[in-house]
Structures are given as C-alpha cells and as structure tokens.
Amino acid sequence: MEYIPNILFIVFAILGFGLFIRNILKIRRNIFLGKDENRSDHSFERWKILCLVAIGQGKMLKKPISGFFHIIIYIGFIIINIELIEIFIDGIGGSHRYIGYLLPNTIYNYITSILDIFALLVTFAVLIFFFRRNIINVPRLNSKDLLGWPKIDGNLILVIEFLLMMAFFSMNASDYRLQQLGVYITIGNFPISNFIFGGLFSELSVHSLEIIEKSTWWFHYLGILFFLNYLYLSKHLHILFAFPNTYFSNLNKIGQINNLDSITHEVKLLMDPNADPFTTASDGNTPEKFGASDVTxxxxxxxxxxxxxxxxxxxxxxxxxxxxxxxxxxRKIMMNVRDRIEEVGRNIDKNKSFIDDGKQLLGDYITPEEIWACTTCNACVEACPILINPLSIIIDLRRYLVMEKSAAPQELNMMMNNIENNRAPWQFNPSDRENWSKE
Structure with a gap:
C-alpha cells in the first residue's frame, strides 16, 4: 500500500507520455505526406532565425498588448514547469520537495519565490486574454473563421491554464501551512500563494490541509499530462512546432515566388533556337500535376x-x-489545410493506406473565389509571428487552376492571351509598341 502512489505516478507518466509520442508521430507522418523540399541549407542563418523569432519572440511585440502578455505566459510557463523536475523526483521516489534538501535554503527560497511570482503573472495574462477574447471581443479573435471548435478551444486552453495556476497556488499555500504546523520541515518561500490562500487555509485541520495539498499536487501533475495530450487537438501545437517552423522558414526575399523547374526548362527550350523541342525536363521527369489541388x-x-x-x-x-x-x-487557409491533412491521416489510419474519399483541398475546403481574392502583397507573411507562409499555398492552388484546369478569371486569361499574341499585357499590335515615344 505504501508504494501504490509511486506506482500510479509512473503508470500515468508512461500512459501520458506514450500517448503524446504516439500523437506526435501521427502528425509527423501527416506532415511528410507532403512533397519533398530541401530546407537544409544555411544552417547558421536558420539557427539565428530560430533564436530570434521562436525563442526570442522577436515578432510578438508588433502588436504590443497581446505580444507583451504572450511573452509573460511564454516565459512564465517555462519557468513554472521547472517545478515538474521536482514533481517527478517526488512522485517516483515518494519524497517531499527533494530538491529543497539538495540546495541551500536561501537559493531554494529564492527559486520558489520566483516561481510563485511568475505564476501570478501567468494568471494575470490568462485573465487578460480571456477578457480580450470574450468581453472586449477583439475582432480578429471573434471572426467567423473561429466559429465552433476553434472558439471553444481558445477559451478552453485559457481555463486549463487558469486552473493549473490555482492548483499551483493551493498546493504551495497548504504545503506552507503544514510546515507551520510541524508536519513538514520548513522549506521554500511562497509569498503569492500565501497571499491568495493563506487566510483561507489558516483555520483548517491538518487532515484537511493534507487532502488539499495532495489533491492539488496530483491535479497539477495530471493536468500537465492532460495538457500535453490536448495539444494534439488544439491550435496550441505551436508550442512545439513554432521552433522547427521558424528554423525551416523560407530564406528568400519576401515576395519571391519559386519557379517550377519543368516550366523553366520549357521556357529555355523556347528561347534556344538550337534546342530539341522533344527533350524532356532537365531531371528526366514531368510532374504528375502542376500546382496543388489537395494537401498531398x-x-x-x-x-x-x-x-x-x-x-x-x-x-x-x-x-x-x-x-x-x-x-x-x-488564417482560414491554414486552418483548412490542417483540417484536410488530418482527414487524410484518419483515412490512412482506418484503411492502412489512403483511399480516395472524393474530396480535395481545392473546392471542398478552399474555394477559387478565396484564392483569386489574394493580391500577393505578402502582408500575411510579414504579419505572422512564426514565419508561416499562407501565400505559397495560395500560389500553388492558383497554379493548378491555371495550368491544369485553365480556370483563371477572365481578366487574367485576357492578359495571358495578350502576352502570347502581342508580347505585352495590353491589347495592341506589337508593331505599335514604340508609338508612345513619338509623342
């Protein structure tokens, strides 16, 4: 009976981390259903971007209010979860604040005070975000893109973070009260926890305090495991993927659109009077499809x-x-891509390989009207705090419509016909091209 809590702790850890790894491997599988693209170049520059943008939160403060509070949550969450090291040591070994016995009392008191203060800052930031999302109703957080689960998800994660912080304060305050009563050796300093719950716990019995301390300790531990696995269902996967996403970001100048090798080869053939028009693409392969109609x-x-x-x-x-x-x-473009690749992944899980479901990204998730509304101004690329590039997806969807379906808008078709026939976007005879200089 004495070791049952330790055994349960280890079992929950194995289940929690096992399910997390399983879900991450599924996502990895889904990501690599996409076509290969080499992003292994310029490693030093990529590490620099990772440090500045992801670790250093370099683009967050372009929106000062939300950026400031996001940085508080980001730093606070990292610092507070340092306590997980001690929780795992105590949970496996059955000890109580084991690190406190290893470190000098002054240093441990300083560390626990810092954790307490950052927990308060995180709590305050969470309340601010909840207020902005639900009371002030900031437009970008309440648009029709977020109806349904995205809206619920945004609020649910704030509630989870708030409850975890309350459990943290309750655990520390009840622990400190038990120290005062001689149940535990006096160790640690918890100024904020005592301020919030100290008065409430001052009249409770030892038995009640022990129940609160143990239950909130377990709640904090299981809450972290739940949060870890909830990420799979949530937009908060960016907690993990923001780092590789910034590392593998596009290093070309913003606005530079990639060329298709097969098209470049054809153009070179047209410009070379000595070229054999029947030669194949430079790599010996013609692409199965120009552009993209589905996530794969x-x-x-x-x-x-x-x-x-x-x-x-x-x-x-x-x-x-x-x-x-x-x-x-x-934003909807990126959400639709994620929804579709998740659907494809579930199809593979069910059938062992993908079986055509009669759907595709273009048409069923994203309409031509949406992608042709884009002005290719790159405002979305510049605005993203973790260097996501929605424009590249829009361009590939357009390429499919133009090159595979000949389904460009009338204005664009006229322009392309003029270029083909008149060698200019305008509808006049090539022999008249220099007439403007005579005036």
Missing amino acids: DLSWIQLLNAYSCTECGRCTSSCPANITGKKLSP
Whole structure:
C-alpha cells in the first residue's frame, strides 16, 4: 500500500507520455505526406532565425498588448514547469520537495519565490486574454473563421491554464501551512500563494490541509499530462512546432515566388533556337500535376506551416482583401489545410493506406473565389509571428487552376492571351509598341 502512489505516478507518466509520442508521430507522418523540399541549407542563418523569432519572440511585440502578455505566459510557463523536475523526483521516489534538501535554503527560497511570482503573472495574462477574447471581443479573435471548435478551444486552453495556476497556488499555500504546523520541515518561500490562500487555509485541520495539498499536487501533475495530450487537438501545437517552423522558414526575399523547374526548362527550350523541342525536363521527369489541388500536392514545409498556426489572426487582420470584404482569410487557409491533412491521416489510419474519399483541398475546403481574392502583397507573411507562409499555398492552388484546369478569371486569361499574341499585357499590335515615344 505504501508504494501504490509511486506506482500510479509512473503508470500515468508512461500512459501520458506514450500517448503524446504516439500523437506526435501521427502528425509527423501527416506532415511528410507532403512533397519533398530541401530546407537544409544555411544552417547558421536558420539557427539565428530560430533564436530570434521562436525563442526570442522577436515578432510578438508588433502588436504590443497581446505580444507583451504572450511573452509573460511564454516565459512564465517555462519557468513554472521547472517545478515538474521536482514533481517527478517526488512522485517516483515518494519524497517531499527533494530538491529543497539538495540546495541551500536561501537559493531554494529564492527559486520558489520566483516561481510563485511568475505564476501570478501567468494568471494575470490568462485573465487578460480571456477578457480580450470574450468581453472586449477583439475582432480578429471573434471572426467567423473561429466559429465552433476553434472558439471553444481558445477559451478552453485559457481555463486549463487558469486552473493549473490555482492548483499551483493551493498546493504551495497548504504545503506552507503544514510546515507551520510541524508536519513538514520548513522549506521554500511562497509569498503569492500565501497571499491568495493563506487566510483561507489558516483555520483548517491538518487532515484537511493534507487532502488539499495532495489533491492539488496530483491535479497539477495530471493536468500537465492532460495538457500535453490536448495539444494534439488544439491550435496550441505551436508550442512545439513554432521552433522547427521558424528554423525551416523560407530564406528568400519576401515576395519571391519559386519557379517550377519543368516550366523553366520549357521556357529555355523556347528561347534556344538550337534546342530539341522533344527533350524532356532537365531531371528526366514531368510532374504528375502542376500546382496543388489537395494537401498531398503541397510540400511538407507547407503542411508544417499548417500545424504550426496558432490561429491568432494577425495575418487575416493585415490582409487588404479581407479588410475590404473579400472572402479570403489567410488564417482560414491554414486552418483548412490542417483540417484536410488530418482527414487524410484518419483515412490512412482506418484503411492502412489512403483511399480516395472524393474530396480535395481545392473546392471542398478552399474555394477559387478565396484564392483569386489574394493580391500577393505578402502582408500575411510579414504579419505572422512564426514565419508561416499562407501565400505559397495560395500560389500553388492558383497554379493548378491555371495550368491544369485553365480556370483563371477572365481578366487574367485576357492578359495571358495578350502576352502570347502581342508580347505585352495590353491589347495592341506589337508593331505599335514604340508609338508612345513619338509623342
């Protein structure tokens, strides 16, 4: 009976981390359903971007209020979860604040005080975010893109974080009271926890305090395991994927659109009078499809982008097409890509390999009207705090419509016909091209 709590602790850890690893491997499988793209170049520059943007939160403060409180949660969450080291030691070994016995009392008191203060800052930031999302109703956090589960998810994660902080304060306050009563050796300093719950716990019996201390300790531990696995269902996967996403981000100049090798080869053939028109592409292969109509036509980088999106809406709130009432929402583009690749993944899980479900990204999830509303201004790319690129997906979907379906808007078709026939976007005879200089 004495070792049952320790055994349960280990069992929950194995189940929690096992399920987490299983879910992460599924996501990894889904991401690599995308086409190969080499992003292994310029490692030093990539590490620099990772440190500045993901670790250093370099783009968050472009929106000062939300950026400031996000950084508080980011730093506070990292610091507070340092306590998990002690929780695991105590949970496996059956000890109580084991690290406190290893460190000098002054240092341990300093550490626990810092944890207490940051827990308060995190709690305050969570309340601010909840207030902005539900009372002030910040437009980008309440648009139609977020109806249903995304809206619930955004609030649920704030509630979970708030409850974890309350459990943290309750655990520390009851622990300190038990120290005062001589049940535990005096160790640690908990100024905020005592301020919040000290008065409430001062009249409780030892038995009641022990129940509160143990139950909140377990709640904090199981809450962390639950949160870890909840990430699989949540937009908060960016907690994990923001780091690889920034590392593998596009290093080309913003606005530079990649060329298709097969098309480049054809153009070179047209410009070379000595070329054999019947030669194949330079790599010996003609692509099965130009552009993308479904998620498996996209690159693994684009799918990683989709899983990294935190649905903050900075991209959509910066999009001139969206601002002027068009259907396009870059955030929705990323959410749709993630929804579709998850659907494809479930299809594979069920059937062992993908069986055509009669659906595709273009048409069933994203409409042509949305992608043709894009002005390719790159405002969404510039706005994203973790360097997601919705524009690259829009361009690939457009390429499919133009090159595979000949389904470009009339204005674009006229322009392309003019270029083909007149060698200029305008509808006049090539022999008249220099007439403007005569005036």
